Amino acid sequence: MAPKITVIGTGYLGATHAAAMAELGFEVLGLDVVPEKVAMLSEGRVPMFEPGLEELLHKHVAGLEGSSGRLRFTTSYEEAGEFGDVHFVCVNTPQKHGEYACDMSYVDTAFASLAPHLHRPALVVGKSTVPVGSAERLAARLTELAPAGEGAELAWNPEFLREGFAVKDTLHPDRIVVGVASEQAEKQLREIYATPIAEGSPFVVTDYPTAELVKASANSFLATKISYINAMAEICEAAGGDVVKLAEALGHDDRIGKKFLRAGIGFGGGCLPKDLRAFMARAGELGVDQALTFLREIDSINMRRRGHMVELAREAVGGGFLGKRVSVLGATFKPDSDDVRDSPALNVAGQIHLQGGQVTVFDPKGMDNARRVFPTLRYEDSALEAVRGAHVVLHLTEWGEFRELDPAELGEVVAERRILDGRNTLDADRWREAGWTFRAMGRPRA
Numbered sequence: 001m002a003p004k005i006t007v008i009g010t011g012y013l014g015a016t017h018a019a020a021m022a023e024l025g026f027e028v029l030g031l032d033v034v035p036e037k038v039a040m041l042s043e044g045r046v047p048m049f050e051p052g053l054e055e056l057l058h059k060h061v062a063g064l065e066g067s068s069g070r071l072r073f074t075t076s077y078e079e080a081g082e083f084g085d086v087h088f089v090c091v092n093t094p095q096k097h098g099e100y101a102c103d104m105s106y107v108d109t110a111f112a113s114l115a116p117h118l119h120r121p122a123l124v125v126g127k128s129t130v131p132v133g134s135a136e137r138l139a140a141r142l143t144e145l146a147p148a149g150e151g152a153e154l155a156w157n158p159e160f161l162r163e164g165f166a167v168k169d170t171l172h173p174d175r176i177v178v179g180v181a182s183e184q185a186e187k188q189l190r191e192i193y194a195t196p197i198a199e200g201s202p203f204v205v206t207d208y209p210t211a212e213l214v215k216a217s218a219n220s221f222l223a224t225k226i227s228y229i230n231a232m233a234e235i236c237e238a239a240g241g242d243v244v245k246l247a248e249a250l251g252h253d254d255r256i257g258k259k260f261l262r263a264g265i266g267f268g269g270g271c272l273p274k275d276l277r278a279f280m281a282r283a284g285e286l287g288v289d290q291a292l293t294f295l296r297e298i299d300s301i302n303m304r305r306r307g308h309m310v311e312l313a314r315e316a317v318g319g320g321f322l323g324k325r326v327s328v329l330g331a332t333f334k335p336d337s338d339d340v341r342d343s344p345a346l347n348v349a350g351q352i353h354l355q356g357g358q359v360t361v362f363d364p365k366g367m368d369n370a371r372r373v374f375p376t377l378r379y380e381d382s383a384l385e386a387v388r389g390a391h392v393v394l395h396l397t398e399w400g401e402f403r404e405l406d407p408a409e410l411g412e413v414v415a416e417r418r419i420l421d422g423r424n425t426l427d428a429d430r431w432r433e434a435g436w437t438f439r440a441m442g443r444p445r446a
């Protein structure tokens with residue numbers, strides 16, 4: 001009989017994983033400790049913007065018209081323990097306040113809350129991004145706390161989904177990595193993933209520490225690629241080169257590849273920045289901090305991009321922000337998401353505001369979250385309203401709809417036709433033809 005599945009934590013990762021497992025035919029119970037989230041999800045509503053997820057929930061949440069009924073949500077660990085044969089732990093591990101290390105308290109609490117309800121053999125599968133060494137510690141804790149004792153086994157199965165593509169990445173992953181301590185656990189996970197999900201996806205079986213490391217090193221590598229091209233953007237600006245052409249030419253080398261070579265104001269979000277820092281912190285604890293010293297530089301190149309955009313904006317408005325109106329297009333850390341965690345766009349907007357600029361922001365999906373994080377900025381409901389009266393417009397998140405903007409129409413309402421492209425995705429010629437002074441990071445001025 002197919003195992004019953006619980007998913008603990010219903011953020012981007014958990015909600016998507018739960019819906020995807022239901023899509024694959026499993027009976028699924030999603031658990032979250034926040035009753036409001038459980039109530040929303042039980043009505044088929046998603047607490048964040050993630051393309052395709054709401055549709056998937058509607059297909060499967062029990063009680064909704066025409067649904068398969070395979071997916072339910074609860075706040076009860078007791079119910080989860082009784083229901084599940086396999087429990088996926090998907091809670092988040094944010095950066096600790098004022099420290100590089102990540103906060104393991106949600107993971108620890110999830111294990112401590114679930115384990116006492118495991119009365120029969122069960123497989124607990126960690127998916128959260130954790131410091132290497134956590135799985136071994138958690139496996140011991142599980143055996144100690146679960147009434148089933150050694151019958152409660154741990155596996156580690158890192159998740160590589162991108163926000164904005166969570167459903168696609170979960171249903172069609174690049175690879176599946178499982179860190180296991182027994183053949184039985186491997187067999188069970190192979191069976192779960194022996195569905196369309198794993199068709200064509202390489203299945204890599206490792207020990208616990210390697211599985212944990214795959215995630216940390218993948219994210220560090222991606223961050224390194226972005227900072228590398230951003231360092232080249234700095235050089236291009238000084239030497240008069242064009243980083244977009246440079247990246248295109250580099251990308252034709254298969255060994256380098258085209259992806260993650262888009263220069264701009266750098267990376268943000270809930271994953272790359274904090275995973276990079278947590279990895280460095282863990283290397284320090286392991287006594288091998290030198291191995292990752294270079295990541296400090298990756299982080300500082302990235303943070304420098306934000307400061308550089310502020311300086312370009314200052315220069316554009318004549319050397320000081322006082323009395324100047326600065327319009328910011330984009331607040332989320334990337335398009336097709338409403339997530340503003342560690343968003344370079346919002347950070348730049350905030351810095352300019354704190355330096356006396358009158359900042360007005362528009363974002364297609366991130367306004368509510370941005371308002372919560374930065375209530376003192378001004379927000380408008382459209383790009384056109386946001387740029388009204390602007391002395392400079394900053395393009396900071398590359399939403400598709402910003403590429404479609406009509407430079408002539410916007411040109412009618414701004415105070416000065418000046419735009420800075422912080423994401424290198426706007427068509428410079430179109431803006432220049434409409435009379436705008438257009439500048440992009442790492443590219444020649446005109």
Ligand code: UDX
Pocket residue numbers: 159160161162163164219222226259260261262263264265266267268269270271272333334
């Ligand atoms: C990332 C990883 O891609 C994913 O595998 C992991 O599971 C979680 O972290 P995500 O945070 O959703 O996913 O975003 P991603 O698409 O990787 O972008 C991260 C940041 O890098 C964004 O701020 C994006 O704007 C920036 N970026 C990306 C660049 O600045 N240049 C690029 O070329 C690519």
